[in-house]
Amino acid sequence: MTHLFPDSTLVAIFGFSSSPAVPNGLVGEFLCTANASDGQLAVPADVMANIPATILPVTAPTSALAVGSFSSARFTAKGLDFGYAWSLLTTVQLVVFQ
Helix, strand or coil: CEEEEEEEEEEEEEEEEECCCCCCCCEEEEEEEEEHHHCCCCCCHHHHCCCCCCCCCCCCCCEEEEEEEEEEEEEECCCCCCEEEEEEEEEEEECCCC
């Protein structure tokens, strides 16, 4: 088998907040990505400004941040027309948005 990787490694930050107590509910979410080789990833201030504040006291999880990386690789092996492998590693934390 021959490994031909990495094709790409992306890092991502995903966040969401929901406020079910608001009359028709209110939800905000974002996904920001960058190449791992960039060495940094920031969520722009205007994006964060549009995430609804977490309503306190928190009686159920309504807000979270997830940080992770995604990699893919092509490979060859006898008997395959093509082969791909994917990896997704994520850490999720419940948070309070203000």
